[in-house]
Amino acid sequence: MSDKVVLAYSGGLDTSVAVQWIKEKYKLDVIALTIDVGNERDFSAVRQKALKVGAVKALVIDAKELFVKYFAFPALQADALYEGQYPLATALSRPLMAKLMVDTALAEGATAIAHGCTGKGNDQVRFDVSVNALAPDLKIIAPAREWGMTREETIAYAQEHNIPVPITVSSPYSIDECLWGRAIECGVLEDPWVEPPDDVFTWTNSPAQAPDKPQYVEIGFEKGIPVTLDGQKLDGVSLIEQLNELAGKHGVGRIDHIEDRLVGIKSREIYEAPAAMVLIQAHQALEAMTLSKDQLRFKQKVAVECADLVYNGLWFSQLNRDLSAYVLSSQRYVSGTVRLKLFKGSSSVVGRKSLHSLYNLSLATYDKGDQFDQSASVGFIHLWGLPVKIQAQVQLLGDKEGPLSIMGTKEPEEG
Ligand code: ARG
Numbered sequence: 182m183s184d185k186v187v188l189a190y191s192g193g194l195d196t197s198v199a200v201q202w203i204k205e206k207y208k209l210d211v212i213a214l215t216i217d218v219g220n221e222r223d224f225s226a227v228r229q230k231a232l233k234v235g236a237v238k239a240l241v242i243d244a245k246e247l248f249v250k251y252f253a254f255p256a257l258q259a260d261a262l263y264e265g266q267y268p269l270a271t272a273l274s275r276p277l278m279a280k281l282m283v284d285t286a287l288a289e290g291a292t293a294i295a296h297g298c299t300g301k302g303n304d305q306v307r308f309d310v311s312v313n314a315l316a317p318d319l320k321i322i323a324p325a326r327e328w329g330m331t332r333e334e335t336i337a338y339a340q341e342h343n344i345p346v347p348i349t350v351s352s353p354y355s356i357d358e359c360l361w362g363r364a365i366e367c368g369v370l371e372d373p374w375v376e377p378p379d380d381v382f383t384w385t386n387s388p389a390q391a392p393d394k395p396q397y398v399e400i401g402f403e404k405g406i407p408v409t410l411d412g413q414k415l416d417g418v419s420l421i422e423q424l425n426e427l428a429g430k431h432g433v434g435r436i437d438h439i440e441d442r443l444v445g446i447k448s449r450e451i452y453e454a455p456a457a458m459v460l461i462q463a464h465q466a467l468e469a470m471t472l473s474k475d476q477l478r479f480k481q482k483v484a485v486e487c488a489d490l491v492y493n494g495l496w497f498s499q500l501n502r503d504l505s506a507y508v509l510s511s512q513r514y515v516s517g518t519v520r521l522k523l524f525k526g527s528s529s530v531v532g533r534k535s536l537h538s539l540y541n542l543s544l545a546t547y548d549k550g551d552q553f554d555q556s557a558s559v560g561f562i563h564l565w566g567l568p569v570k571i572q573a574q575v576q577l578l579g580d581k582e583g584p585l586s587i588m589g590t591k592e593p594e595e596g
Pocket residue numbers: 269270271272303304355356357364366440450
């Protein structure tokens with residue numbers, strides 16, 4: 182009996198070829214593991230295909246709930262957006278996949294795990310770092326990083342070995358999907374000047390084709406977790422699925438990002454993430470109402486840290502644990518409802534309410550009932566501006582160019 186390897190199997194060309202390639206090169210029995218994180222696939226067909234192309238065993242794990250509970254929603258609570266744009270869909274799914282691959286490898290007595298990542302992307306980093314953290318004794322095989330075949334050579338290899346080449350190979354795009362979003366790269370998208378053609382989008386209508394009437398949606402949060410959609414209580418997976426559908430119909434959630442990969446490459450990435458973008462927007466609106474200014478300022482810095490850490494494959498670090506504890510603690514009063522308006526590619530927050538709201542009408546109003554003591558502002562401004570006033574008297578007003586240079590307009594020299 183040969184040793185075994187657990188391969189993360191998608192059913193696509195690369196991982197199908199990998200089954201055969203690993204058998205030849207490493208003389209290992211391949212256990213194909215397909216993980217459902219909300220990628221729209223026919224998983225029984227994927228399973229059958231794994232066996233057909235030579236896997237000794239093919240497993241499918243439905244990991245949607247785990248993904249939402251431990252990855253997507255914590256990232257939402259953190260408001261994590263990589264470089265301010267990308268809600269980290271793929272990046273969040275990788276550590277979960279790594280964990281399930283490791284669990285499967287240990288349960289099956291395998292000595293190695295394998296994945297279909299190339300040597301140019303972030304996903305190889307996320308898988309390798311996570312597997313090494315969880316099970317340092319498992320060997321990692323990355324066929325597409327090792328085999329050095331071009332796309333054409335991979336197809337030729339498949340044909341030689343009777344591996345069915347899916348028609349979708351004619352699609353020039355590399356696509357990855359999970360509940361938190363869909364990533365599309367390659368093909369014409371590699372030219373950053375070219376507008377993404379319509380055929381890259383499958384989750385979102387083009388805004389021009391979106392309904393001519395706006396639609397309102399209300400999202401209810403409890404401690405930073407979305408729990409209702411238009412008043413209806415939903416589990417996380419259903420809520421995200423329904424919101425993907427709804428916001429996608431209105432063309433919301435398209436992202437065109439020149440992104441900095443960890444391996445030093447800038448790449449052009451297109452994403453569709455209707456639910457993730459609407460939820461982050463709504464969550465931020467509720468935080469604006471329930472967190473203090475200082476909490477908001479500090480949390481924005483934490484959000485950048487969280488996003489970088491997830492993007493860079495460091496999910497299983499203790500820093501992640503520490504930051505998560507902070508984020509969780511910050512969500513104690515982030516409960517309430519946000520109303521958004523979806524219309525032709527845009528989503529706007531048009532209402533929010535919370536029992537823990539720090540918005541105080543009697544302080545904010547310009548109408549009757551104003552309780553704000555305007556006379557107190559005079560003393561406050563006196564002290565607030567004191568250092569500026571003193572410094573101006575000593576340093577600014579005496580200096581001929583001072584006031585102007587602060588405005589950035591230096592008179593041209595004569596001569
Ligand atoms: N650039 C994104 C990331 O690094 C998406 C990667 C998509 N992966 C893929 N195999 N198409 O998270």
